[in-house]
Amino acid sequence: MIPFPDIAPEIFTINIGSLSLSLRWYALAYLAGLIIGWQLIALMMRRPSIWGDGAPMRSDKVDDLLTWVILGVILGGRLGFVLFYEPAYYLANPLEIIKVWQGGMSFHGGFAGVIIATAIYCRLNAIPALRLADAMAVVAPVGLFFGRIANFINAELWGRPTDMPWGVAFPGQAAQTCEGVTGICARHPSQLYEAGLEGLLLGLILLVALRMGALRRPGAQFGIFLTGYALARIFVEFFRVADAQFITPDNPLGHVVGGPVIGLTMGQVLSLPMLLIGLALILRAALRPAVDRTA
Numbered sequence: 001m002i003p004f005p006d007i008a009p010e011i012f013t014i015n016i017g018s019l020s021l022s023l024r025w026y027a028l029a030y031l032a033g034l035i036i037g038w039q040l041i042a043l044m045m046r047r048p049s050i051w052g053d054g055a056p057m058r059s060d061k062v063d064d065l066l067t068w069v070i071l072g073v074i075l076g077g078r079l080g081f082v083l084f085y086e087p088a089y090y091l092a093n094p095l096e097i098i099k100v101w102q103g104g105m106s107f108h109g110g111f112a113g114v115i116i117a118t119a120i121y122c123r124l125n126a127i128p129a130l131r132l133a134d135a136m137a138v139v140a141p142v143g144l145f146f147g148r149i150a151n152f153i154n155a156e157l158w159g160r161p162t163d164m165p166w167g168v169a170f171p172g173q174a175a176q177t178c179e180g181v182t183g184i185c186a187r188h189p190s191q192l193y194e195a196g197l198e199g200l201l202l203g204l205i206l207l208v209a210l211r212m213g214a215l216r217r218p219g220a221q222f223g224i225f226l227t228g229y230a231l232a233r234i235f236v237e238f239f240r241v242a243d244a245q246f247i248t249p250d251n252p253l254g255h256v257v258g259g260p261v262i263g264l265t266m267g268q269v270l271s272l273p274m275l276l277i278g279l280a281l282i283l284r285a286a287l288r289p290a291v292d293r294t295a
Contacts, residue, residue: 001186029150033143052216052291072117080109137225145199159188197232220285226278
């Protein structure tokens with residue numbers, strides 16, 4: 001097995017009297033994804049030729065969009081975790097909902113939050129929502145890549161036990177919950193699988209589609225992102241340990257639909273609608289003529 005790298009979750013900590021302030025890799029991942037995505041969207045808006053009929057919004061408007069996206073990510077991600085993963089606990093402890101610094105964010109919830117926030121922003125500013133969604137889809141893998149790397153550094157969302165040579169000996173609870181294994185066991189580095197599939201591979205596919213003129217077909221890039229993410233997440237769930245609240249002695253794989261052996265995890269259930277919508281958008285874009293100002 002591969003020893004877990006000696007990387008602390010905190011980049012640095014500043015102690016001011018009794019107050020301790022830390023910058024964590026997870027927070028830096030969010031900031032890096034948002035800032036890089038913001039700059040890349042602004043760059044796309046400054047290149048009207050890639051859209052066929054001109055960019056859907058002015059590049060200076062992207063600054064305002066960033067604020068809406070941040071709100072969508074934080075509120076949606078937290079509420080998604082509360083509703084999808086631990087509703088009973090937070091119903092009994094409602095004040096815990098606001099303690100986002102203690103962890104507990106859902107990608108699917110954050111994604112839904114961004115969709116809602118972006119839809120409101122587009123409505124208020126008369127911007128075609130589907131075309132802006134295409135631009136945001138191109139840059140989303142950047143944030144996913146950084147986020148999954150941060151998950152790995154935090155030693156969270158680890159995978160199932162494995163005897164593969166690239167298995168990682170995660171510390172803490174991961175080393176104490178390997179049923180039938182004596183001592184520290186190796187686990188799939190599922191966070192790195194997701195970083196590679198949702199971040200690098202999906203990002204490459206979207207860039208290739210961009211070079212092939214996908215932004216001239218409204219909905220194509222958004223559809224590719226939805227389909228690619230859903231397929232990657234559904235696949236990685238076969239190697240990733242389900243959230244503890246779904247695991248029982250009779251259901252060791254944490255399936256929420258189907259039986260304990262053949263079934264679906266919460267991540268797979270939430271990804272299926274994304275897959276269906278993504279395929280529908282790709283088909284819709286393929287059946288319609290490309291946007292061309294000169295046509």
